[in-house]
Amino acid sequence: NDKFGISEGLMSTIHATTATQKTVDGPSAKDWRGGRAVNGNIIPSSTGAAKAVGKVIPALNGKLTGLAFRVPTNNVSVVDLVVRLEKSASYDEIKKAVKEASESSG
Template structure:
């Protein structure tokens, strides 16, 4: 839980800073969670979080090294295909201009 005003934190200095005025780097278990859902990626991901004044929504900035060349359109098509196939319900894909609250409720 992030504080709404600056104050002491038992964990670290950043944890005591006000959420409403700062982008606060923090740790996250998201990379470990992905490894549990996608065993082929277990131990291959690292992650960090940025605490910002938003409601409960997360974002992933993923950088990968591909085995062969691919265009941006091909990568998007592959992700979309997986989100509609064996990753349905785990991986979502949208191609609309949305903001964080549009993702509340998983739709």
């Protein structure tokens, strides 16, 4: 965001199963998808990750939306972030900016 600006974005988070999920199909208090058996299904869910980013980086507040998927694995987590930039940038420029940001403390 500091280098190119983010006008909007979508975060898709992929998470491993959790202890609160069903091992066999059954009712869910949250939504019908949550009632699916976790061992054989990829289950779409909501996430608070986009709102959390807006709290940590106030300039992004309200610019990101998000969704989550629970996948039948023991341990995995990944975020796919797609954004619309305010300034144009090449792929190499974006890679360089991410690398520089990862190596700085501020």
